[in-house]
Amino acid sequence: MAATVTLQIDGQSITVAAGTTLLNAAAMAGATVPTICYHEHCTANALCRLCVVEVEGARVLAPACVASVAEGMRVHTRNERVERSRRTILEMLHSASDVSEAPEIQQQLDDYHANRERFGGGERREAEVIDDNPMYIRDYSKCILCWRCVQVCAADAQFTYAINFSGRGFETSISTFFEQSLTDSSCVFCGQCVGVCPTGALKPKREWLLEQGQAPADILDATRGPGKKRRERK
């Protein structure tokens, strides 16, 4: 296999290393391809499909985060066909989950002139906030099923395997074993899942309590472990 590949991205010829993803090749060509589920430290699963681009001759659109460059490929990162899919995905996502705390998605909704009310009245993901440990809360009405938390909990980082899925299809949710409390699960409270969550579905408990209007001193009391306070230690 040749070490480099020459292709056209939005009419511009570019030569990149073989095996480069279309996402990275597009960036090198100065084109911005939007993503939601993609995270540079996680295995790319190509599941949000926001990064789809048109490759001339291909039957369907290609997910830029996993599709590799090929010699002579002609790629369109943003045309009418691509925009239709991206806009519809964003509109449907907005109609299903609370993305109010996801600034990137809000920006994408604007960029693609998405109508936030287009699928209004459709079934939404509604879930009670799960507050079962002193470290972080889980608000799955904000979850967009990007899978990052499940991946970092498993083989992408921590190898803890505390969380996986419940349900299927639209009814899918992130879950522990039989919905048990995180404190009963194998969770080690490393916080990596909170770090990669793009929508605020996973949030440090202190941050969440502050948002609920609680006083900082009360929050510290509520979230501090049973050990001595630092000041009292000797």
Added chain:
Amino acid sequence: MAPTASSSIIHLTTAAQPHIDNPGHSGLLPALIKAQKQNGYISKPVAAEIARVLQVPLAEVYGVIEFYALLYKEPTATRVIRICGDPACAIAGGHAALEAVCASLGVSPNTATADGGFMVERSPCLGLCDQAPASRVNDMALGCIPVAVPAAIIAAKSLAKPAVVGGSLRHLTRRCGTGATPSLAAYTTDGGYSALTKAVQQLTPAAVIAELKSSGLVGRGGAAFPTGVKWESAANASGAEKYIVCNADESEPGTFKDRILMEDDPHAVLEGMALAGYACGAQRGYLYVRAEYPHAQQRLAAAIAEAAAGGYLGNNLLGSKFCFDIELRSGAGAYICGEETALFESIEGKRGFPRVKPPFPTTAGLFGKPTVVNNVETLCNVPLIIGAGAAAYRMHGTEKSPGSKLFCLSGDVARPGLYEVPFGVTLRTILDEMAGGVSGGTLQAVLFGGAAGAFATAAHLDVPMTFEDLRKADLPLGSGVVMVFNHTRNLRSVLEGLAHFFAEESCGKCYPCQLGTVRQHEILGRVAAGHARAGDKELLADVGWTMLDASLCGLGQTAATATLSAIKLWPELFAPNGQAQTARTS
């Protein structure tokens, strides 16, 4: 009942695969299915014990239980009555039967009676569309249920007639429809296993592949990929460990051809798999059959035992150096597992999420090894080709679509059933001359290729049934479904039913399908209820094209093809209330 005895779980997990020392993750689904069968559900302690024995993380075990529709985490009932709600059964009274049974038992769907005796569920297609409406009571598949007599449905009474197997060519179906399953002796007397014998004793693997390539056989599961090319690619892939997978997860609404092949001619499936193994250099085959086909599973299991005892499977089969074993696997209620990579995930003991391709199965398939995955009908063609030669095989059909094809006729047709014809006959010939024509009225529509297919009308009756002609007519051959709707049928309800199917069966991995199938179902629900809104047609088109263009796998890419074809044929169906004025809106 709280089954917790760990010894029994260890027994069941190892008994599920006696020939594998440590089943590991791949033993998960068989263990869960066994626990489900023993206890009626999978309790938390049982799930935990299975996780411990197989060394699978607890959360993953739970994820798998939650993925498959026929695995339950709560107690069910002694008798679970599942009544098909997909189009062929729906127009035959499936919904009415479900309501009548629920009323008679005094329960709503999915809730057990107080004494735990009964539970009623709407089921996706049971593959008994030729005997609609169909139900399944525990492991009993029942066709032609008496819609007006709920007590008889509850008592698992069936009015099923023998299956109709017909057509103008009886090659693949020569042993089907007789009412008896041929034993090994009957199969070999009829020329069975002669192709396998010829291959392992006289032909090189390369010669088998060459014969298959010159036969022009393409896959019958829907994608129509050249089988010989697929086999050659796997044969040339590096690595000693390779697999043959038979995709018998036939779940496409309207499809029942593979069920009849497996029930009536199980050895032909095994012979096709063994030939694939020989040609590709694989020592092991997996035969993955959907859970809704218990009869087929029983007959295949018996055939595998017979074939192994007779020397047609196992080590040094038929005196050659070739060794090949087949393991029977059951699904657990998931249409998506008919997608080849989701099927691999399922065999590996995971949720049936389709994988990103490439890599393709022939280089990295089951357990990451080179794998050939073929549909049942495809594999049943192989002994015919190797036995009689590619030239003889090509005597039937057309240049570009050689051989014969099985069509599943259901819906408003006088003689629903399985029909084998050479490629090239017209829909009119199959429908009018073989299946007795449209019943109950005149032809309004034909759903072609299944739920993932497209609608045709009387204007398409003279299109020759070949890959090339159907492609020109913008119709998918798919799995050979021909579901007929007469002029009295409400196509809006049919569309709503198809959308319900996809919303239930989407795996939820990629956004276009996870979100789109639900939005499509909601919109078609209000269209069917007579509450269409202005702009609904455009919404459906945007959702449909987004699913088609941007979904990760074939399920999402075809979840709106029927809707999109209906928009093209009958745009008035989607007009806001009061504007639609055709017979179809009645």
